[in-house]
Amino acid sequence: MSVVKINVLTVPAEQREVLEQRFASRAGAVENSDGFEWFELLRPVEGTDQYLVYTRWRSEEDFKAWMEGPMKAAHQGGGEGGEAPKRPAASGSTLWSFEVVQSAGPKA
Numbered sequence: 001m002s003v004v005k006i007n008v009l010t011v012p013a014e015q016r017e018v019l020e021q022r023f024a025s026r027a028g029a030v031e032n033s034d035g036f037e038w039f040e041l042l043r044p045v046e047g048t049d050q051y052l053v054y055t056r057w058r059s060e061e062d063f064k065a066w067m068e069g070p071m072k073a074a075h076q077g078g079g080e081g082g083e084a085p086k087r088p089a090a091s092g093s094t095l096w097s098f099e100v101v102q103s104a105g106p107k108a
């Protein structure tokens with residue numbers, strides 16, 4: 001059964017662009033990881049200042065393996081291309097964990 005891990009990032013309005021740029025520059029950081037199934041960066045439209053980093057994995061074990069290895073590389077320093085660490089755009093983060101109970105896509 002797949003698992004969904006959502007990292008919830010609180011981002012002040014004036015930092016949105018910085019955050020999105022940083023994610024854009026990490027595109028591809030997760031796609032080749034074992035057990036990776038899906039990623040979406042979700043920008044809040046109303047009611048919250050929290051971005052959701054939606055990820056879905058084949059199993060809890062695959063997610064853990066990513067967290068312990070590739071994830072660290074993907075997040076190193078917060079700066080691009082090995083630059084010195086930058087001030088994070090997000091002012092806080094929380095990890096939510098879910099199991100997929102049911103899912104659907106469009107009919108072929």
Ligand code: HEM
Pocket residue numbers: 005006007018019022023026027028029030039053055074075078087088089090091092093095
């Ligand atoms: C559910 C899995 C993930 C977890 C637990 C996680 C964890 C975190 C945390 C804790 C931060 C805040 C760091 C800080 O404030 O300094 C962060 C920021 C960030 N993450 Fe992730 N992350 C996940 C998935 C991803 C993926 C898949 C990507 C790339 C495609 C990514 C790219 C980034 C980037 C670019 C930032 C910088 C945001 C900033 O400047 O504040 N993350 N992540």
